[in-house]
Each structure stands twice: as structure tokens, then as C-alpha cells.
Amino acid sequence: MKKKGGNLKRVKRQNRSLIKEMIYKNRLITRTEIAERLSLTLPTVTTTVNQMLEEGILVEKPISDWNGELGRRPVALDFNEKQMYFVGVELKPFDTAICIIDLTGAVIVQEKFEVASAVYSEMKQMLLQQIEETIRISKVNRQAIKGIGIGLSGLIQHEIGYIYRNIHSDWQENYLGKEIMEEIGIRTVIENNVRVRAVATELKGGIDQQKEIPENFAYFFVSAGIACSLVIKDSVYTGYQAGAGELGHTVIIPDGPICKVCGNRGCLDAVAGERVILEEYQKILLARTGKKEPDITIKDVIQDFRNHDRQTRELLYLRVKYLAIALANIINYVSPQTVYVDGYIFQEDELRRRILEETRFNLYGKEKTEILFVPYDSFGGAKAAAFFAVKHIFIQ
Numbered sequence: 001m002k003k004k005g006g007n008l009k010r011v012k013r014q015n016r017s018l019i020k021e022m023i024y025k026n027r028l029i030t031r032t033e034i035a036e037r038l039s040l041t042l043p044t045v046t047t048t049v050n051q052m053l054e055e056g057i058l059v060e061k062p063i064s065d066w067n068g069e070l071g072r073r074p075v076a077l078d079f080n081e082k083q084m085y086f087v088g089v090e091l092k093p094f095d096t097a098i099c100i101i102d103l104t105g106a107v108i109v110q111e112k113f114e115v116a117s118a119v120y121s122e123m124k125q126m127l128l129q130q131i132e133e134t135i136r137i138s139k140v141n142r143q144a145i146k147g148i149g150i151g152l153s154g155l156i157q158h159e160i161g162y163i164y165r166n167i168h169s170d171w172q173e174n175y176l177g178k179e180i181m182e183e184i185g186i187r188t189v190i191e192n193n194v195r196v197r198a199v200a201t202e203l204k205g206g207i208d209q210q211k212e213i214p215e216n217f218a219y220f221f222v223s224a225g226i227a228c229s230l231v232i233k234d235s236v237y238t239g240y241q242a243g244a245g246e247l248g249h250t251v252i253i254p255d256g257p258i259c260k261v262c263g264n265r266g267c268l269d270a271v272a273g274e275r276v277i278l279e280e281y282q283k284i285l286l287a288r289t290g291k292k293e294p295d296i297t298i299k300d301v302i303q304d305f306r307n308h309d310r311q312t313r314e315l316l317y318l319r320v321k322y323l324a325i326a327l328a329n330i331i332n333y334v335s336p337q338t339v340y341v342d343g344y345i346f347q348e349d350e351l352r353r354r355i356l357e358e359t360r361f362n363l364y365g366k367e368k369t370e371i372l373f374v375p376y377d378s379f380g381g382a383k384a385a386a387f388f389a390v391k392h393i394f395i396q
């Protein structure tokens with residue numbers, strides 16, 4: 001009997017999570033629609049929804065474009081945006097981005113800070129101060145902040161908040177999630193920076209609510225490094241020891257340049273990541289002007305590309321060619337319904353056209369996979385990390 005009671009409790013909790021997720025992905029949904037889409041009975045949905053209304057998490061809103069003539073005007077459900085807030089952080093290669101979102105996903109504040117130290121203890125102290133500073137600027141009541149999500153590159157075991165592998169060797173084998181949570185007193189989750197983007201997409205975080213998100217998709221991310229996360233049947237594939245998605249460390253040119261991250265030769269990061277693009281661009285500048293330009297960013301490279309500099313164009317065309325091979329390999333191997341491509345260089349129409357053409361050229365058969373470009377947002381990873389916190393702290 002005891003066991004049965006335990007099961008009932010678990011089922012109730014699972015239903016509550018499912019209902020929360022359904023409302024999160026489909027704002028202004030009615031109780032009847034939730035029941036139909038989740039194959040739950042209307043009384044089950046109503047009991048759980050009423051509980052959440054009492055707790056102040058949900059609010060009822062009239063459906064404005066309802067044109068039914070008979071019966072009562074139905075009311076739809078939405079989250080009460082002022083009920084709780086989530087912090088999102090992305091530790092990026094050239095700076096740290098932090099934002100705070102409300103329960104509807106609207107951004108309250110977003111701030112940029114200097115790049116994190118390669119020394120773990122210093123990085124942690126900086127991060128604590130930067131999070132406190134962002135909370136202060138937002139003027140949000142600290143008690144209402146229910147979670148912090150942190151996105152960073154490398155192999156991250158999010159269930160235990162553990163950094164397993166990272167480009168900064170000193171960060172490795174540390175429980176960053178737990179340590180931040182203990183110091184700041186707010187639940188904290190950490191995850192790979194590309195996987196948080198995939199989770200945020202799956203949750204329709206910051207995405208037009210009308211859009212349907214396919215249940216199988218890939219998120220192809222190009223930054224200093226390259227990674228590709230897979231969502232299979234609405235859940236992110238993490239693989240053994242959190243290693244799934246590290247496309248950047250698959251070899252694309254045997255005996256190519258040494259990768260500074262994994263130490264192998266000719267992997268995708270080492271031939272097509274932003275880091276190598278910047279290094280190659282420095283060489284072009286050095287030959288052109290005779291002096292080193294230490295503060296060059298990817299923005300400068302794209303600017304030169306727009307100015308029709310021949311060498312810069314060839315530099316980027318070659319990198320896009322490698323990226324297209326990798327992207328085609330993913331499509332050939334996994335056959336996702338959609339691939340979301342996210343990277344600063346793909347703000348350029350011409351580079352978008354190129355990667356589409358070259359990818360299609362490398363495809364086997366007539367794959368119908370849709371390739372969509374994510375509009376570039378330097379806070380995209382921080383926002384995604386906040387949605388990751390929503391998913392793992394609020395919804396589940």
C-alpha cells in the first residue's frame with residue numbers, strides 16, 4: 001500500500017511538470033487543450049491548474065480572438081511573470097554575458113562583463129560578483145530569484161554540476177554548480193553552452209510561440225569552437241560522460257594543424273573555428289601592414305569581408321567549406337528534421353548561401369532537412385542558460 005501511495009505522488013508530480021511544460025511551450029492554452037494534448041483527463045488538469053493558480057504561478061487570461069457563439073467565453077492560462085525570475089550566465093571566450101528573465105521569458109536586464117579568468121578560483125569569485133551586480137541592477141527582489149543557469153564550453157555533467165573537460169585545464173574536475181549555489185544561496189545548474197541553446201529552443205525560449213519546434217533537431221553552433229547538440233524526441237542527447245555534441249573535435253583534415261583544445265591534428269575546431277579564423281586573419285594583416293594587430297575580433301574579419309578583400313574572402317570561404325562538410329555529415333548520419341545554425345559569421349547572406357550550397361552538395365540522396373539560421377545575439381547563450389534553469393529548476 002505504501003508503495004502505491006508513493007507512485008501516486010510521483011504521477012501527480014510528473015503530471016504537474018508535464019502541464020507546466022505544455023503551458024510554457026504554448027502560452028494562452030486552455031485546460032481542454034492541455035488535457036487533449038497530454039492525454040490526461042480534464043479533472044486531472046483542472047486540479048493541478050487550480051493549485052498553480054492558488055500558488056500565484058499561473059494567471060487566467062481571456063482569449064481575445066475567441067469568436068465562439070455558444071457557451072461561456074473560455075479562458076486561457078499563462079504564467080504570472082512577476083512570480084519568479086531566473087539568472088542566465090554564459091562564460092564566453094571573449095567576455096561573460098549575464099541576464100535575468102521573468103517567468104514568461106522576458107529579459108529584465110542583460111549585462112556584459114570582462115572575460116572570465118583561466119584560474120578556477122578567480123573565475124568563481126568574478127562570477128559571484130558579476131551575478132550579484134546583475135541582480136542589484138535589475139532591482140528584482142532576491143527572494144523571487146528561483147534559479148541560476150550557467151552555460152560554458154566543454155564536457156559538463158549537468159546532473160552533478162561538474163566540469164569534466166574544459167579549454168581551461170584549471171576549471172576541470174570542479175563542482176561549479178554546487179559551489180556557486182552554496183555561496184549565493186540560489187539553486188544553480190550548469191551545462192554545456194550549446195546544449196543549453198538546444199534546451200532553450202526545445203522549450204521555445206525566446207522563440208515565437210506560434211512556431212512548431214520539431215521533436216528531432218540539431219543545433220549547430222560556431223564560435224571560438226564548434227559543437228552540435230542533438231534533440232531526439234524532445235530530449236537533449238548527452239551521451240556517455242556528457243561527451244555528445246563535440247563535433248569540433250572530429251578530424252576533418254588528417255595531419256592538419258594541432259588543436260589547442262584536444263591536442264589532435266586537423267579537427268574541425270582547429271581548421272574552422274573563430275579562433276583559427278582570427279589567427280589566419282592576423283597573418284593577412286601582418287603581411288598587409290607589417291605590424292601586429294592584437295585586438296582583432298571576428299567583427300573586423302566580417303567587415304573586411306564586406307569590403308571585398310580578396311584574401312579575407314578566401315579565408316572565410318575555405319572555413320565555410322569545412323563547416324559545410326561537417327554539417328552534411330551530421331545530416332547524413334542523423335537525418336534531423338531541422339538544423340539550427342548559429343554563429344556570428346552567418347549574419348552574412350553570402351556565407352549563408354555558401355554553407356547551404358556546399359552542404360547540399362555533400363548530402364547523400366535528397367535529404368529534406370530544413371536548415372534555419374538563428375539570428376545572432378551576443379546574449380543568446382546567457383538567455384538560453386536562464387531557460388535551462390527554468391527547465392531544470394521550475395518545470396521539473
Ligand SMILES: [Zn+2]
Nearest residue numbers: 249259262267
Ligand atoms: Zn580538437
